[in-house]
């Protein structure tokens with residue numbers, strides 16, 4: 001396609017651009033106002049999609065590179081939201097089972113009584129008893 005041919009084709013529909021009456025000024029890129037408007041709408045749509053994509057990528061980066069406190073906040077928010085969802089539905093949806101099991105293990109670990117740390121006295125007594133048995 002030569003440059004001359006290109007310049008007479010509408011950049012939107014590819015149709016022929018009617019010859020200009022006035023040769024001054026810019027060459028027309030579109031055959032009609034409708035094609036010019038469609039091209040402008042498409043540019044706006046693409047720009048909007050690019051913006052959305054950048055926002056999503058940014059959100060992902062922020063999550064992946066989030067600080068421990070940010071990640072913790074996200075996890076807590078997720079658990080709260082899942083708790084509400086389960087209450088609303090009255091049962092555990094399949095896609096929440098993994099989180100429920102993880103939370104159950106967490107609670108079990110938290111509620112298990114921690115082995116009592118020995119006092120200094122108890123440690124001494126234990127040491128004396130061990131010497132005696134030798």
Ligand SMILES: [Zn+2]
Pocket residue numbers: 010011012013014015030031032035
């Ligand atoms: Zn056109």
